[in-house]
Amino acid sequence: MANATLEALRIRMQFQIDASKTRDERNRMGQFATPPGLAAGILRRTPALICKKKGIMFMDPAVGTGSFYSALLETFPKHGISRAVGYEIDTHCGALADDLWGDAGLEVRVGDFTRAEPPAEDGDRFDLIICNPPYVRHHHIPSDKKRHLAARTLGSCGADIGGRAGLYCYFIGMSHAWMRHGAVAGWLIPSEFMDVVYGAPLRRYLTDTVTLLHIHRFDPNHCQFNDTRVSSAIVWFSKQKPMPGHAARFTYGRSLESPSQDGMIPLDVLRTSPKWTRYPAMKPHATRHYKGGVLGDFFRIKRGLATGGNGYFIMPEDEVERRGLPREGFRPVLPGPRHLAGGVVQADGSGNPVLERRLLLLDCRLPEDELARRHPLLHEYIEKGRKDGVAAGYLCRNRLPWYSQENRPPAPILCTYMGKNKARPFRFILNESQATATNAYLMLYPVGKMAAAMADPEIRESVWRLLNGIRPQTMIGEGRVYGGGLHKVEPGELCNVPAGGISGLLSG
Ligand SMILES: C[S@@+](CC[C@H](N)C(=O)[O-])C[C@H]1O[C@@H](n2cnc3c(N)ncnc32)[C@H](O)[C@@H]1O
Structure with missing residues (x-):
């Protein structure tokens, strides 16, 4: 049968296989097939990277129904391939590929x-x-399997x-033993590894053990998969040690063929950078030693x-009444970011936020017997929380008493640290009230000279304005991005954001 006919059949069968499984089954097995156009695009890029043009030995360690083999046949002449091997754990998929x-x-x-044994001789390994x-x-990976x-x-x-790495990191590392010296590998993986802590060993492998050639990162707003x-x-x-001074190509955009951003990033820059998704948008010579310091210097x-259960612990003020x-068993808490469109929370004479939506957070440190004596209605509410299973949740059962909260005094500045709007994914909020905040926010507590300076309301407001003036790209560059274009910045990452003109407020 012609390749095109086989490929059309494969696509039909793949569709049926996907439809026969639940999402959970597919997550546990990592069964998300490469769309045919993407597989073809990846293979089309390969001849420019591989020196060998004849007698190529090809391997796909997770072959599925053979999308990459099909694209390989379209890209390389048949006589150019001397051998092709595919591993597949799923017997149904494997039989179909066969x-x-x-x-x-x-x-x-x-x-x-x-669990397969790699070839002992270099000549038997793959190109x-x-x-x-x-x-x-x-x-989803049991701990004994992780150890193996x-x-x-x-x-x-x-x-x-x-231990926090996904199975794909191990696949890349293990395949090293299957590659001949000088062999080329192309891996389609989640871009998350470029930024997260668990990705660090993989990033080190790419800068120090092999020669990194090219990373193309797809625009996260245009997910490549229909089903995940x-x-x-x-x-x-x-597979060869990098030459001194080597630079890897970084591209970004919707399409591999015509990326919207393209740049060469030296390995020396990558080695010291914990965030790779900032490239190629950030120029490699941009220094990490910011003149005005970083936010972590001031907050x-x-x-x-x-x-451990916002629905139980947080209620409107009038409901408490x-x-x-x-x-006294409650303290004011701010509502979620969408209720704070204005960006400033003013306070009344008692420090309560002046908001339409006034919420209170249950935070009581009295032991239960005392609570029962002093506040029987609150004790009843605590009993209800226990009956409804709130007390048994992971966070609650590790608190003493379980209906108290961690110590988070009100912070004068809050940051909304998740957002999809690329033009402005994060916002800073000036909190003049005594309300605390939930984990819908990051809380910025001024330290040192900044703490003293922010006692002045004018300085507080200037700090807030300057923070909101930080370019979105600068914040995005320190954060991470998830599928669907969700940008997020963690506390440690926000600490690394350049503080711009904030230090100027402290001079004099
Ligand atoms: C993300 S899919 C990709 C399939 C195919 N290569 C494609 O691109 O369409 C990963 C495949 O790896 C298979 N797989 C999962 N664990 C495996 C293992 N330990 N050994 C071999 N194959 C595995 C899954 O069944 C699935 O078919």
Whole structure:
């Protein structure tokens, strides 16, 4: 049968396989097939990266129904490929790949790639690995399996992958032992590894063990998959130590063929940068030693309160009154960011926020027997929380008493740290009230000279204006981005944001 006919059949069968499984099953097995156009695009980029033009030995360690093998046949002449091997753990997918591509030269090995023995001789290893590995998140990987994966990856390439990494990190590391010296690999993986802590060993592998050739990061607002929200990157490298002064190509945009951003980033820059998604938008010569300091120099930044059940712990002020609950068991708390469109929370004479939506947070430190004596109605409410299972939740059962909250005094500045609007994903809020905040916000507590200076209301307002004047791209560059274009900045990342003119407020 012609390749095009086989590919049309494959796409139909893949659709049926996907439809026969639940989302949870597919998450646990990492079964999200590469769209055919994307597989073809990845293969089209490959001849420019691989020196060998004949006798190529190809492998896909997670072959599925063979999308990459199909694209390989379209890209390389048949006589250019001397051998092709695909691993697949799912017997149904594996049998189908074998039926479709067996006669066309693909050797399908139905089994677990992470348990397979790599060839002992360099001559038996592969020249080209192209793979969309299972992403399977770490909480779906049992700990004994994680230990096995970590040990084999360390043995294969020296990368010490940590317990929070997804299965794809181990796949890349283990495949090292299957690659011939000088072989090329192209991996379609979540771009998350470029920014997160668990991605650090993989980033080190890419800068120090192999020669990183090219990373294309897709615009997260244009998800490549129809059936899962993940922001993707394609990472190409060759198995050889990098030359001194080597720079890797970084591209970004909706399409691999015509990226909207393109730049060469030296490995020396990548080695010291914990965030790679800022490239190529950020120029590599931009210094990390900002003249005006970073926000962490002026603020202690903490995540807001995780209550363990906002629906139970937070209620409108009038409901507290209606239930006859004592005000001293509660403290004011700010509503979510969408209720604070103005950006400034004013206070009344008692420090309560002047807002239409006034909320109170249950935060009581009295022991239960005393509570029962002094405030029987609140005690009843506590009993209800226990009956409804709130007390048994992870956060609550680790607090003493479970109906008290962690210590989070009101902060004068809050940051909304999640957002989809690329033009302005994050906002700073000036909080003049004594209300605390939940983990819908990051809380900025001024330290040192800044704490003294911010006692002055004019300085407080100037700080707030300057913070909101920080370019969105600067904040995005320190944060991370998830599938669907959700931008997020964690407390440690916000600390690294350049503080701009804020230090000027302290001079004199
Ligand atoms: C993300 S899908 C990609 C499939 C195919 N290569 C494609 O691009 O359409 C990953 C595949 O890896 C398979 N898989 C998961 N764990 C595996 C393992 N330990 N060994 C081999 N294959 C595995 C899954 O069943 C799934 O078919």
